[in-house]
Amino acid sequence: MARTSPADGTPADGTTTREPPRTARGARTRARLVTAARRVFERDGYLDARLADITTEAGTAAGSFYTYFTSKEEIFAAVLEEVKEEMLHPHVRDVSRTDDPVAVIAAGNRAYLESYARNAQLMRLLEQVAAIDDRFADMRWQRGRAFTExxxxxxxxxxxxxxxxxxxxxxxxxxxxxxxxxRTAYNTYVLGDARDLDTLTATLTRLWVNALGIPERVSAARSRA
Structure with a gap:
């Protein structure tokens, strides 16, 4: 399985990627292609998605695709990278000395679940493609590692x-x-094991704080105060 270089993100298997555009216009065109690709992948699936459909959806010339991407695989990776950034950086601050840690963990879990729900179709596609393409299996591994770290x-x-x-x-x-x-998010939003968001957040948060022994320590600290 390929592993990416931590220095520049280049796949170790030698896969090439286009350099980011250097002009504002180029950046806008690339962003339009990524947005269009997401719609096409979600509509048609990964295997049936065609580059011609992506450029038509984006309103760009077919040949211009190769100015920004080398392949369908590369633009799919770009779509997934945007999703990872959204899911990895929810608008939840770190726990400060005066914050209630349980409330912060709950806010982080809720933000992740809400983001997963918005991106469930792409998460489903990532699971499918990772099963047949080692490059995306590696991407999934790297994504999971980023969350864990x-x-x-x-x-x-x-x-x-x-x-x-x-x-x-x-x-x-x-x-x-x-x-x-x-996995709970995958079962809920991809496999359709429907659960209420409030119940999901409360249950996952309770499991988190119990596993880390947080409630007892917070209570003890409050007693000492």
């Missing part, structure tokens, strides 16, 4: 502040808890 940092910060069990392995806990949330 972010959550591990948050867990370590809580441990340093005395708000989470210091004996819990932050990296392993982040892996397990991140997989729990992501």
């Amino acid at each position: 972010r959550n591990a940092r948050s867990i370590r910060a809580l441990q340093e502040r005395g708000l989470a069990d210091p004996e819990v392995d932050a990296d392993l806990a982040a892996t397990a808890l991140s997989m729990m949330v992501s």
Whole structure:
């Protein structure tokens, strides 16, 4: 399976990509193609999507596609990259010394679930394509690793502040808890195991805080105060 270089993101298997456009007009055209590609992929699926359909949807000349992308695989990766950025960076701040950690975890879980619901069709396609293309299997792995690393940092910060069990392995806990949330989101929004957002958020948050021993430590800190 291919692994990407952490320095520049270039696939280790030698796959080439176009350089980002250097003009504002070029950036707008590329963005229009990515937006159009998302609509076509969601409508037709990955295998049946055609480059001609993408350029028609974008209102660009067929030949202009290759100014910005080398292939259908590359533009699909660009669509997924935009989705990853949205899902990885919800508008939830880190836990400060005065924040209620349970409320912050709940806000993060809710933001992730809402983002997953908006992007469920693409998440379904990523699972399908990753099963037949190692490049996208690698992308899925990298995406999951990014989420896990972010959550591990948050867990370590809580441990340093005395708000989470210091004996819990932050990296392993982040892996397990991140997989729990992501798989629950997949079952709910892709497989159709319908659940109420409030119930999902409350349940996943309770599992998070119980696993990290947060409620007891927050209560003890409040008692001391």
